[in-house]
Every structure is written in C-alpha cells, then in structure tokens.
Amino acid sequence: MQFTETLNEGLKRGYEITITAAELESKVNEKLAEAQPEVEMKGFRKGKVPMALLKKQFGPKVLGEAMQEAVDGAMNEHFEKSGDRPAMQPKVEMKGENWKEGDDVQVDMSYEMLPEIPELDLASISLEKLVVKAKDEDVKEALENLAGQAKTFNDRKEGAKAQSGDQVTMDFLGKIDGEAFEGGAAEDFPLELGSGQFIPGFEEKLEGVVVGQEIDVDVPFPDDYQAEHLAGKMATFTCNIKAVKKPGKAKIDDELAKQFGAEDLAGLKTQISERLESEYSGAARAVMKRGLLDELDKMVSFELPPSLVEAEAGQIAHQLWHDDNPDVEGHDHPEIETTDEHKTLAERRVRLGLLLAELGRKNEIDVTDAEMTQAIMAQARQYPGQERQFFEFVQQNAQVQQQMRAPIFEDKVCDYIFELATIAEKETDQDGLKAAVDALDDA
Incomplete structure (x- = not known):
C-alpha cells in the first residue's frame, strides 16, 4: 500500500492511495478462508468446498468488501500516524473508469484538517455576573396577574x-x-x-x-x-x-394561593419570588455567557476550515431568510445568497465552536446519557399525548440527537470556564437585566 501526497495547502490535504493487486487478492483469499468452514454447497460437505470454487462463486462480492475494507484501513492508519483530524468526512474517489480485477486500485482522498487550537489562560478571563433580587413590587405584579387568570x-x-x-x-x-x-x-x-x-x-x-x-x-x-x-x-x-x-379579579388571599398549589398566601409569595429569581438567574447567565464568548473570540486566532465556514454561512443565511419570510415553511424558495455579513458571523461561530470542542476534548467533558434523557423528556413535554413517539423519534435519529447534544455540551464547557475565570457580581434591577438581554439580540 502506498500513500502519495498530492495537496498540502493551508488546512487542505490530498493523497493518492495505491493498493496493489497482490494486496487485494491476499485480502480476498483471507476473507474466503475465514468463511470456508461455514460454507455449505451442493456436492460438498460443510467446510469442504474448494477455494477455487468459493472464489468463483463469491469472489466478486468479497472483492468489493475487501476493497472497501482496504481503503478504510488505509485511511484510519493515515489519520492515526499523521494525527490529522478531518473537519468533515473525507472525499474519496476511485481512479480509473476501466478498472478490472487484477489491476492495482488507486484512490484519491482529500479533506480539510482541523487546525491546531492555541492554549489559553482561562484563569485570566474576567467576567461580570448580573444579580437581580425579586422585589416586593415584582411579586405583587405577579400576584395580580395570577388573580387575573383566576378571575x-x-x-x-x-x-x-x-x-x-x-x-x-x-x-x-x-x-x-x-x-x-x-x-x-x-x-x-x-x-x-x-x-x-x-x-x-x-x-x-x-x-x-x-x-x-x-x-x-x-x-x-x-x-x-x-x-x-x-x-x-x-x-x-x-x-x-x-x-x-x-x-x-379573584381576591389575593389564601384561597387564591391554594388554587396554585401553595398552602397559603405567604407560601405563594415565596414560590413566586423563587421562580422570578430563577428566571433572572437564567437571563443573567445568558448575558454572562455572551460576555465569555466575546472574550474567547478576542483571545484566539487560527486558520479555519473553509468548508465549515461555507456550510455555517449557508445555514445562517437560510435561517435569516426564513425569519424574514415566516409564511414559507418548506424549502421551495429561490437560492439564498450568502453575504460578507453571513460569512463574518459564520467565522466567529466556527472559531468558537472549534475552541469549545477542543477544550471539552482535552478536559474530558461530555454529555452523559442521563443528561440527554432529561433533555429529550423536557422537549417531549411540548407534545402532550405524543411523548413516547417523540422519544422514539429522537432515539432513531442521530442528527436530531446531535442537535440536542450540542447546546448541552457547550453549556458544560462554559461552566468549566466559569469555574476558572474571575467573576464579579453586579447587582441590578429587572429593567437593567432586560436591557442587557435585549442588547444580546441587537449584537
């Protein structure tokens, strides 16, 4: 087996893989020999079918399998030795339209490798965490809303x-x-x-x-x-x-509280206060996470795989087009052109995505089965009466699983960085937090 480099440009790599006819024939004979003890054929006892007859009967099928295994093995060996990690599935094409049994097999393989991610001093990151306490007037407003619902x-x-x-x-x-x-x-x-x-x-x-x-x-x-x-x-x-x-409106009293599962009005106020502060905490985390991503984006610079940037820019353009055309639910629409703005945003997303993935890999951060199950169940509740069908759909769809796993993984990596970074708490009110959240959409 021979590897010949044909392309080495930035992150792009290309190789010509040659598998000799002798190597391929040896692999075919090896596979037939493995199968021989179990083969039954008319006129022969089990396991006694001659190799020549096996080759004539099953040779073409085994040859295809052997060829695929040889190519896969060559690729795996190359990645193991070189240390390259392809950004996307390598492109593999067999050369020679008139190939016949007995010829050497030549295959072109090309891919874009993932870049080297620089080491970062995560402890040098400084972030601000907004803290909002539930005020009496916030609880009162929530109580009035509940009373309106329970009119x-x-x-x-x-x-x-x-x-x-x-x-x-x-x-x-x-x-x-x-x-x-x-x-x-x-x-x-x-x-x-x-x-x-x-x-x-x-x-x-x-x-x-x-x-x-x-x-x-x-x-x-x-x-x-x-x-x-x-x-x-x-x-x-x-x-x-x-x-x-x-x-x-219903009276704001113990009876109202009981309608919403509390023992009395004081208990309902406590529940409302805790719920509000939980909502504030979630919003504040989103603001702090954006701050973290902005800091990371400033700290790193490395070459990006063009194919990943192009694919991400296309997805961004497609999503924004549908946001502007909500009446179009399918994909029967004109081709959507990507702009420089889409590309700039795509570069940021790809850069941060590769960085977070590398941090997660090096620090053995992963999404557990329990975390995935919890996420699936949370989404399944959005389809009352069809929870089981949704659960089974996700289990059978690897792409959907990856879409659900990605944000969980990202949050876990961010939590890891939060533990190392310096975080200063800043008290604000509901309006201040809302302004900070609104700024995320404008950015």
Whole structure:
C-alpha cells in the first residue's frame, strides 16, 4: 500500500492511495478462508468446498468488501500516524473508469484538517455576573396577574343585560330539522361570552339576554366541523337563561394561593419570588455567557476550515431568510445568497465552536446519557399525548440527537470556564437585566 501526497495547502490535504493487486487478492483469499468452514454447497460437505470454487462463486462480492475494507484501513492508519483530524468526512474517489480485477486500485482522498487550537489562560478571563433580587413590587405584579387568570364571576344586578366577557349560566337544547341531536343539550352550563367555546356566532347572539329569558339561537355548524353528521347544518338552540354574571379579579388571599398549589398566601409569595429569581438567574447567565464568548473570540486566532465556514454561512443565511419570510415553511424558495455579513458571523461561530470542542476534548467533558434523557423528556413535554413517539423519534435519529447534544455540551464547557475565570457580581434591577438581554439580540 502506498500513500502519495498530492495537496498540502493551508488546512487542505490530498493523497493518492495505491493498493496493489497482490494486496487485494491476499485480502480476498483471507476473507474466503475465514468463511470456508461455514460454507455449505451442493456436492460438498460443510467446510469442504474448494477455494477455487468459493472464489468463483463469491469472489466478486468479497472483492468489493475487501476493497472497501482496504481503503478504510488505509485511511484510519493515515489519520492515526499523521494525527490529522478531518473537519468533515473525507472525499474519496476511485481512479480509473476501466478498472478490472487484477489491476492495482488507486484512490484519491482529500479533506480539510482541523487546525491546531492555541492554549489559553482561562484563569485570566474576567467576567461580570448580573444579580437581580425579586422585589416586593415584582411579586405583587405577579400576584395580580395570577388573580387575573383566576378571575371570578359575580351576579349582575337584576334585569342587567349580558355583555361580552360575562358568564351566562343556562339550560339549552339543540335541534336540527326539529330533531334533538346527541351532545346538543346541557343543564346549568356556564358559558363565558367571547371565549370561543361554542361554534361561531352562538355566543354573540346571547349578548343582551337577561335572567329568566328563553331565546332560540339559530347558528350553522362550520363546514369543517369535526362531527361530520353535523358539519354545515343549521341548528336551533333553545336557551333558558338562569344567571348573568360579570367578571372580576379573584381576591389575593389564601384561597387564591391554594388554587396554585401553595398552602397559603405567604407560601405563594415565596414560590413566586423563587421562580422570578430563577428566571433572572437564567437571563443573567445568558448575558454572562455572551460576555465569555466575546472574550474567547478576542483571545484566539487560527486558520479555519473553509468548508465549515461555507456550510455555517449557508445555514445562517437560510435561517435569516426564513425569519424574514415566516409564511414559507418548506424549502421551495429561490437560492439564498450568502453575504460578507453571513460569512463574518459564520467565522466567529466556527472559531468558537472549534475552541469549545477542543477544550471539552482535552478536559474530558461530555454529555452523559442521563443528561440527554432529561433533555429529550423536557422537549417531549411540548407534545402532550405524543411523548413516547417523540422519544422514539429522537432515539432513531442521530442528527436530531446531535442537535440536542450540542447546546448541552457547550453549556458544560462554559461552566468549566466559569469555574476558572474571575467573576464579579453586579447587582441590578429587572429593567437593567432586560436591557442587557435585549442588547444580546441587537449584537
């Protein structure tokens, strides 16, 4: 086997690999000899089929396998000896269109190698960590929002007409062509007008009703209604109005607290305070992480694999195009050109990505199975009722797994650097933190 260098330019490498016919034949004979004891063929006992007959019967298939194994082995040996780590899958092409058995095999292999990453003094990094405490007014605002979500309804004055937003309690019976239909009747049913709980047009026609009134509401079922036997048909609902109530905020007291899983109001305030500070802490970490990445970007400079930069720039341009054209969900759109701005951003991402990957590799930082499972389960909760299907989908899709693993790995490497860096805490308020987070989007 022979290696001949054909390209050595920056990070680009090219080699011509020659596997002699004798080497290939030896590998074929070796594979046939390994298989011979298990081969059965008519007219011969198991394991006694002559090698010449085996070669005639299985030679072409084994030859292809032997050729692939020889090339793979040559590549692995080269990377082990040279220490090169390809940035992307090497490109391998067989030379000679008229190759035939008995000829030497010549293969062209080319790749871009990962650059040498310089050592960094991580302890020299200084960062600022924003600290925000939950203030009484923040907790009060959150409590008022919860009270609004848990609104109550109180009886309107006698004779008052129902308005949008009111709750109407009624008995109703629905009929189509004079015949009652299944699911079209209820007693003491509370309906919030304007909630969209009933079919279109129904709730609007109840605006203005008063307690004790009986009213017939004529409305058509939508053409795409889920119950096909009702879709598109006109129905008449006879409604007896029993109560008309206006909305009001729930009282901020122990009873409200119990609705949200706390023992009492003090406990609910504590929960809110802890939740707010957890949210503040997460936002502050994002700001500090951006500061870290900015510092790392200033500290390093090394040659980047062009293919990685080009691929990243293409992804950035594609994502930004879809952000500007949210109505286009698929990829049936004009070719998207990358700009210098896309390339500059791509260079930063590739540079930082390679740096963090190298730091993780040297310090044996990895994403555990437990961390991946936790991440998958967290995303699966976004698909109620389909958690198992989502979990199985991720398990069977290596690309999706890598997309989920990458941010976890990045965060773990950043945590490692945080432990070594000098971090100064700076107290601020909610507005100051929000301004710092907004600045991340503008950068």
